[in-house]
Amino acid sequence: MPHNNNLYPSSKRAWFTVSILLMAYVLSFIDRQILNLLVEPIRRDLEISDTQMSLLMGLSFAVFYTIAGIPLGRIADSKSRRGLIGAGVFVWSLMTAACGLAQQYWHFILCRIGVGAGEAALSPSAYSLIADSFPADKRATAISVYAMGIYLGAGLAFLLGGMVVTFASAQGAIVVPVLGLVRPWQMIFLILGAVGVAFCLFLFLIKEPTRKGIGAGVAVPLKDVGAYLLSIRKTVICHNFGFACLSFASYGASAWIPTFFIRNHGLTAGEVGVYYGTIVMIAGSMGIVFGGRLADFLARRGYTDSNMRVGLLSAILTIPCNVVFLLSDLNLVWALMFFNVFTVAMPFGVAPAAIQEVMPNSMRGQASAIYLFTITLIGLGIGPTAVAMVTDYVFMDDNAVRYSIFWVATVITLGAVVLLWMGLKPYREARQTLARWGEKQEGQPA
Known part of the structure; x- marks a missing residue:
């Protein structure tokens, strides 16, 4: 069905923009998640513990991702979103390559910080571009297609990681001109960095849509952004922290699921990469x-809180699926893992789509950055380490990682159910607040 050409780009142009942004997101998640299947070789070579490894996976990346995100979100609300994404891709790709040169633990920490800072430029700008390319009743689907990059990227990371581990066991370290002796896990970071730098050229194919919706083209002082967020604070708190709980469970589990298969089911890293990566x-x-x-189906039937409802439904469905970590039959584990991954994935397109529906256009990038700040710091920053610390300090047994994943994921998902349920009514009220804000702006003299 074609878009209204007076307002939005053609359907073909809009989906082309989504496809380029999707590829960027896939690259970012490969760079972000590749560590999850390389736990054992990196632990061995750097002589570090599960907890130290989890800091590489999560906190070192997340802290600077979140710190850089909010000022970059403000830039996305007024400057070239395409240019900002290009700069971010270039920076995170260079820092990914630098991970491949790390010789010590602290070197790796610094490089992961750089990857996080670079990736912070992508999603606030991407959400804003997509929101200005699609009408409201198609927006959740479009943002969800972009957000597929999370799972395409993570899956490819597992597949690539599995190939590297298999290659390493057969070949060992290799000699590279100029760089000298390079371990196989380091080589994959060097290759990914080079691919990312080359990809920057594709971003020139994006044509920026005009800014649309309530507040489009309005310069909003930072204090007014804060005042608006305070006026819908119940929605912001329930939305951001509710989805952050789901992010905590998702990142915490996925960081250790490959290790769970290796330690508890006796699979090789290569096997996990192929099977789990495909799922x-x-x-x-x-x-x-x-x-x-x-969410779009519900929205067309009059549910103004459809994005929040889908988030709540996904949390409720995920809880019984978490029993997968306690099962012993590997065939049953693979079958239930499919449904676990499906339900865990459901909310991560509707969550940013929900923000676009309650914020003026000139505040969307900043609100998206605050959302990403919250879910990344809580989810990626704490989730993997929480599972590792329960394994290290509560069960004090590497093979108990299955119980750590189960309890951490289940308890935190229950918290998500409560917060998202509490947020339904405030979210509906926030949409009315936006409409009143728009009427007030229209009534002011130019």
Whole structure:
């Protein structure tokens, strides 16, 4: 169905923009998640513990991702979003390559900080571009397709990681001109960095849409952004922290699921990469797009809180699926893992789509950055370390990682159910607040 050409780009142009942004997101998640399947070789070579490894996976990346995100979100609300994304891709790709040169733990920490700071430029700008490319009743689906990059990227990371580990066991370290002796896990970071730098050229194919919706083209002082967020604070708190709980469970579990298969089911890293990576790509992509389609379906039937409802539904469905970590039959584990990944993926397209529906256009990038700040710091920053610390300090047994994943994921998902349920009514009220804000702006003299 064609877009209204007076307001939005053609459907073909809009989906082309989404496809380029999706590729950027896939690259970012490969760079972000590749560590999850390289736990054992990196632990061995750097002589570090599970907890130290979790800091590489999560906190070192998340802290600077979140710190850089909010000022970059403000830039996205007024400057070239395409240019900002290009700069971010270039920076995180260079820092990914630098990870491949790390010889000591602190070197690796610094490089992961750089990857996080670079990736912070992508999603606030991407959400804003997509919101200005699609009408409201198609927006959740479009943002969910972009957000498929989470699962396509993570799945490819597992597949690539599995190939590297298999290659390493057969070949060992290799000699590279100029760089000298390079371990196989370091080589993959060097290759990913080079691919990312080359990808920057594709971003020139994006044509920026005009800014649309309530507040488009209005210069908003920072204090007014804060005042507006305070006026819908119940929505902001329930939305951001509710989805952050789901992010905590997702990142905490996915960081250690490969290790769970290796330690508790005796699989090799190569086998986990192929089997689990395939499930993540297929079930995760299906789940996140299903969530967006369901939200748009509900929106067309008059549910003004459809995005929040889908988030709540996904949390409720995920809890019984977490029993997968306690099962012993590997065939049953693989079958239930498909549904676990599907339900876990459902909310991560509708969550940013929900923000676009309650914020003026000139505040969307900043509000998206605050959302990403919250879910990344709590989810990626704490989730993997929480699971590791329960394994190290509560069960004090490496093989108890299955119980750590189960309890951490289940308890925090229950928290998400409570927060998202509490947020339904405030979210509906926030949409009315936006409409009143727009009427007030229209009534002011130019």
